[in-house]
Amino acid sequence: xWEIFRAIVAAGDTYVFAPDTPRADAHAYWFAPGVSSxxxxxxxxxxxxxxxxxxxxxxxxxVANASFMVAPAxxxxxxxxxxxxxxxxxxxxxxxxxxxxxFVVSTNAPAVALWRSLGFTxxxxxxxxxxxxxxxxxxxxxxxxPLEPMS
Amino acid sequence: xWEIFRAIVAAGDTYVFAPDTPRADAHAYWFAPGVSSxxxxxxxxxxxxxxxxxxxxxxxxxVANASFMVAPAxxxxxxxxxxxxxxxxxxxxxxxxxxxxxFVVSTNAPAVALWRSLGFTxxxxxxxxxxxxxxxxxxxxxxxxPLEPMS
Numbered sequence: 122x123w124e125i126f127r128a129i130v131a132a133g134d135t136y137v138f139a140p141d142t143p144r145a146d147a148h149a150y151w152f153a154p155g156v157s158s159x160x161x162x163x164x165x166x167x168x169x170x171x172x173x174x175x176x177x178x179x180x181x182x183x184v185a186n187a188s189f190m191v192a193p194a195x196x197x198x199x200x201x202x203x204x205x206x207x208x209x210x211x212x213x214x215x216x217x218x219x220x221x222x223x224f225v226v227s228t229n230a231p232a233v234a235l236w237r238s239l240g241f242t243x244x245x246x247x248x249x250x251x252x253x254x255x256x257x258x259x260x261x262x263x264x265x266x267p268l269e270p271m272s
Numbered sequence: 273x274w275e276i277f278r279a280i281v282a283a284g285d286t287y288v289f290a291p292d293t294p295r296a297d298a299h300a301y302w303f304a305p306g307v308s309s310x311x312x313x314x315x316x317x318x319x320x321x322x323x324x325x326x327x328x329x330x331x332x333x334x335v336a337n338a339s340f341m342v343a344p345a346x347x348x349x350x351x352x353x354x355x356x357x358x359x360x361x362x363x364x365x366x367x368x369x370x371x372x373x374x375f376v377v378s379t380n381a382p383a384v385a386l387w388r389s390l391g392f393t394x395x396x397x398x399x400x401x402x403x404x405x406x407x408x409x410x411x412x413x414x415x416x417x418p419l420e421p422m423s
Contacts, residue, residue: 245396
């Protein structure tokens with residue numbers, strides 16, 4: 122997981138974490154109290170991971186938040202979609218009423234397309250909120266979808 | 273500050289914190305590492321407070337986030353506006369390029385009006401994201417304004 126995290130943040134094009142984010146910060150992000158994390162494996166190798174948390178405490182805790190990372194060598198092979206579907210099921214199982222992503226980099230076209238295909242819509246645009254390693258200041262999206270209760 | 277915090281969250285109509293939020297959580301909210309907090313005083317009495325933090329780490333740290341509370345007995349007397357102006361100046365002084373509020377309860381009309389009057393616009397709407405003590409599920413707004421550099 123640390124290797125994947127390092128590779129993702131080194132690119133500076135999808136996550137806000139600085140490229141030199143210490144391992145302890147990454148560990149806290151994935152394993153802090155209240156955080157549930159899963160990994161995706163292929164042939165016994167970790168190729169991606171996601172986390173699921175309430176997006177807010179107390180009176181906002183019915184909305185889930187999740188984050189996903191896929192090893193660059195395995196991108197475009199469906200691990201993100203598989204984890205997304207797993208995450209939506211897990212969120213429904215836990216009784217969340219909706220899922221919200223707070224910071225989807227607008228230029229991360231594969232991520233935006235994936236989340237749209239899984240029922241998310243852009244409910245907010247944060248102007249210039251991300252300092253992209255190559256493109257400079259670009260917008261970030263807030264994406265959201267309701268979750269139907271489990272039958 | 274604790275008395276104000278308790279009074280605000282007890283109402284369950286503006287902040288996500290549960291009415292029974294422990295004092296330690298409130299303390300962490302206002303005084304965690306990296307959080308800068310100010311109080312507004314009238315005749316030596318604390319009548320409100322605000323905090324200023326980066327809204328994201330690393331590649332999103334150029335956007336500020338702030339939170340404000342005014343003692344219910346002193347609401348509508350300008351403390352929020354005064355703190356808002358102070359906060360915007362402080363954010364400019366620190367070099368932030370914009371300020372974002374992540375969760376303004378849509379039914380909190382005085383807050384929405386205040387932030388609009390101080391140059392913020394609603395850049396996102398989070399459907400049903402707040403469980404209001406009296407109204408049930410209501411929307412929350414993401415509000416945002418750019419900050420001109422200090423001359």
